[in-house]
Amino acid sequence: MSLNDDQKRELLKLARASIQAGLTTGHPLRVDLQQCDPALTAKRASFVTLERGGQLRGCIGMLEAVRPLVQDIAENAFAAAFRDPRFPPLSAAEYTDLDVHVSVLSPAESVRFVSEQDLIAQLQPGVDGLILQEGYRRGTFLPSVWEQLPDPRQFLRHLKQKAGLPADYWSETLKIFRYRTEMFS
Incomplete structure (x- = not known):
């Protein structure tokens, strides 16, 4: 499902309003689903990424569609601003120069591969978001991470490390899922 420009603007406005609500009330904005565009109330997964001065300031999201x-x-x-464990909670002074990016995810699809080489050959830099899963370990990179890691081999190595595995780890039980995002800011 592709979003039109009005819907994208509405979602960005909503993200900012929820951060503002967090600054004033300590809670995310409560959304009245009855007042929303019906297309925006479908269950979809998203990530919200915050940047200040081109530097990451928070990024939180869901990989599976579990709520509108x-x-x-x-x-x-709200969580990207106040609950990302890599950063202190956002201050009111930081809000004014905050860049907000929203990524709406497609449903993830399993990638079939016979070897690490085969997997690497199937990756589409700049397009694929990946979820790597090995037992209880799991990590994801949004497609925007390709900007920092344009080489598929390096992308995969860093994703393994994010999931808590060694960069050179390989196993027959490793699972990879691919998704796409519609990103806007």
Whole structure:
């Protein structure tokens, strides 16, 4: 499902409003689904990425669609601002120069491969978001991460490390899922 420009603007406005609500109330914005565009109340997964001065300031999201998109974005925007364990909670002074990016995910699909070489050959830099899963370990990179890691081999090595595995790890039980995003800011 592709979003039109008005819907994208509405979702960005919602993300900012939820962060603003967090600054004033300590809670994410409550979304009234009855007042929303019906297309934005479908269950969809999203990530909200915050940057200041081109530097990451928070990124939180869901890999699976478990709640209406508007609610997912409101919750993820709040969490990216105040609950990302890599950063202290956002301050009011930081809000004014905050860049907000929203990524709406397609459903993830399993990637079939016979070897690490085969997997690497199937990757589409700049297009694929990946979920790597090995037992209870799991990590994901949004397609935007290709900007920092354009080489498929390096992309995969870093994703393994993000999932808590050695960069050179390989196993027959490793699972990879691919998704696409519609990103806007």
